[in-house]
Amino acid sequence: MKNYYTTLSEEILSIAKLEGDSTLLRRQLFYIRQAKLEKSLDTNDLRKAFWINIYNAFFHIISKNTEDRDAIFALKRIKIAHSLLSLNDIEHGILRKTKFKMGFGYITNPFYSDFIKTLAVKELDYRIHFALKSICLKNPTIDYYESEIINEQLQKITKKLIKSETHFDTNLKLITTSKFLFSYHRDFGGMSSVKELLQTTLEKDIKGYTLQFKNS
Structure with a gap:
């Protein structure tokens, strides 16, 4: 049985790529209760799939109306469970397990919100870097990430980017x-x-x- 929240993230991403209106779906994200989201995303694979999809979706949504590339990542325009997040929050706080953006990955940032600390991945997976960097590929090979097959998907995108870059x-x-x-x-x-x-x-x-x- 598909996880409701990862399915929601897939739908928002699919619409965002087509530059459609995902307002109603994003409203569902905002009204989710944190405890319910935490309980539903109870494995690392579920958390990675959900947050990578959300990151990719909001990159498309925010960049559509923002010319300053640095601002795209810093603006807190992602509303989830009554919390406001930026792409940087998702990448470095949640998917990199509360690391500083700078510091080569050696330094943990203790100042992230309790929401970010609670919903962060349980174990850092270096392959998420390739999943996030693949946003700008002209011919992406993965439409969205699914928890059931995310290991194979991450392996595939890692190999693709290393070979092309x-x-x-x-x-x-x-x-x-x-x-x-x-x-x-x-x-x-x-x-x-x-x-x-x-x-x-x-x-x-x-x-x-x-x-x-x-x-x-």
Whole structure:
């Protein structure tokens, strides 16, 4: 049986991508009781699916009327369970388990609201970075995330982005890849784990190569 709240997040995201009106569905989000939401999203997979979909949906909704890219992530325009959230709150507070935006993933932010702390994922999954960064892909391969198959979906989008965003210069022994792998490298387990992830995903021996990071 499908989870009501993850299904709601899927519907809002689907409408947002088509630039339709999701006002009535978003109103349901606002009037949810926090305790009910917490009880319903009682596994890490349910929480990841719900919050990734909500993040993606509101990125489309907010960016439609906001030209300042930094403001898109900082504006508190997401109304859930009588709480106001920003995209940054969802990414760093909920999906990164109350981490500071800065600090490479080493520092926990104690100043998040009780709502964010309560609804945050129970265990951080580095693959959420790829799910969030894939918003801007011209041909996204995943319409929305489903808790029943989210592990396979996250694996798929991680592999897709690493392959599309990573480039080799065999003469210079240089690998150029996405900057967020460096900016949040502690989320991945440290720089050695980032290199291992690249090597495993690309099925290429990168021993002796230097990593260089660029903005996507």
